[in-house]
Amino acid sequence: MVYSHGGDIYGSEHIRIDFSVNTNPLGTPREVIEAVASSREEILLYPDSQCRGLRKALAAFHGLPEDWILCGNGAADLIFGLAEALRPRRAVLFAPCFSEYEAALSLKGCEIIQIPLRPEENWLPDARCLERKLERVGGADLVFLGNPNNPTGMALSSEELEVFAGICRNHHALLAVDECFNGFLERPEGFTMAGKLGRYRNLFLLNAFTKTYGMAGLRLGYAMCADTGLLERLAAVRQPWSVSGIAQKAGIAALSRRDFLEQARELIARERKFLSDGLSRLGFRVWPSMANYLLFSVGQKGKELSGQEDLKKFLSGRGILIRSCASYRGLDDSFFRVAVKRREENKELLSQMEEWARKNFSSGSEV
Numbered sequence: 001m002v003y004s005h006g007g008d009i010y011g012s013e014h015i016r017i018d019f020s021v022n023t024n025p026l027g028t029p030r031e032v033i034e035a036v037a038s039s040r041e042e043i044l045l046y047p048d049s050q051c052r053g054l055r056k057a058l059a060a061f062h063g064l065p066e067d068w069i070l071c072g073n074g075a076a077d078l079i080f081g082l083a084e085a086l087r088p089r090r091a092v093l094f095a096p097c098f099s100e101y102e103a104a105l106s107l108k109g110c111e112i113i114q115i116p117l118r119p120e121e122n123w124l125p126d127a128r129c130l131e132r133k134l135e136r137v138g139g140a141d142l143v144f145l146g147n148p149n150n151p152t153g154m155a156l157s158s159e160e161l162e163v164f165a166g167i168c169r170n171h172h173a174l175l176a177v178d179e180c181f182n183g184f185l186e187r188p189e190g191f192t193m194a195g196k197l198g199r200y201r202n203l204f205l206l207n208a209f210t211k212t213y214g215m216a217g218l219r220l221g222y223a224m225c226a227d228t229g230l231l232e233r234l235a236a237v238r239q240p241w242s243v244s245g246i247a248q249k250a251g252i253a254a255l256s257r258r259d260f261l262e263q264a265r266e267l268i269a270r271e272r273k274f275l276s277d278g279l280s281r282l283g284f285r286v287w288p289s290m291a292n293y294l295l296f297s298v299g300q301k302g303k304e305l306s307g308q309e310d311l312k313k314f315l316s317g318r319g320i321l322i323r324s325c326a327s328y329r330g331l332d333d334s335f336f337r338v339a340v341k342r343r344e345e346n347k348e349l350l351s352q353m354e355e356w357a358r359k360n361f362s363s364g365s366e367v
Helices: 030-037 052-062 075-086 099-107 127-137 158-170 228-237 245-255 258-281 299-304 307-316 343-360
Strands: 069-072 090-095 111-116 142-146 174-178 203-208 221-225 293-297 335-339
Touching: 030 245, 052 069, 052 221, 052 245, 069 075, 069 228, 075 099, 075 174, 075 203, 075 221, 075 228, 090 099, 090 127, 099 111, 111 127, 127 158, 142 158, 158 174, 221 228, 258 293, 258 343, 307 343
Parallel strands: 090 111, 090 142, 142 174, 174 203
Antiparallel strands: 069 221, 203 221, 293 335
């Protein structure tokens, strides 16, 4: 079985620092750990299949009706569930993007239209390009958009996203916006579509506790949509009790810590600049990012050196794991993604990459 995501530390026992998975550099809130530790009774009980307590907490957090929210076993569970419930004939993706969009759609035999993102435009999607594509192909049933996008780290404002929502509505398409990294943006409220759901019934939002609250092992995500009929169809195709009672309690505990995300955002803004500047000085090409990770390339020299194998293996041999982006559509093995971590960890990464750069880049050269 091929695993093409970050965080695969299990096959490499010697890994000390994992930069391949882009979770909160502060880790998991203390309240979440305490909620899990005090959940022994949940092991014996069936979980609430409707996640009533968690949905109530999420509704208060986002200012939405409870019946506009559906919880799942991580965002990926809901992505695959949406493909099953909607059964789209044709869908549009912006490449590169999270691979599970395409994986879920392909399982249902959906025709997938890829719109390539352009590095010279900082990998940001173009609404006019989407409109032209929909007109050219005769429409689509579903459009997926990551905001911020993975692996590029760039995001569109709420106002810009409204243009996409309007275009999709005019073409009778559902716009699914993945906001799993929204909590890491310096001003997250300016980039979410949660407040626009009542205006666009063709809008479907995805979010998760995985990255923002450091809860990848608990598997907890949720969808938000004003079309409650669609949420009911989605619930009907998913397995019962898909969200454990422990995960539900942990989610409620996490939502009580708004200050935790504020602290993380401050750290990320500072360390992202430190890491980006450091990589650039070493000769790597680094793209702007608004999220808690950076996309960079070893450029043409990386292709000559078989960059992916060389750099990734070099770092792995020193106990550091980074994410090769060779599996992303539109990228190749000269591209990598690294998470933004704490200063000491970021310094360790730069130190090891400096050694690699000295061996592989000519003195004073740039990529």
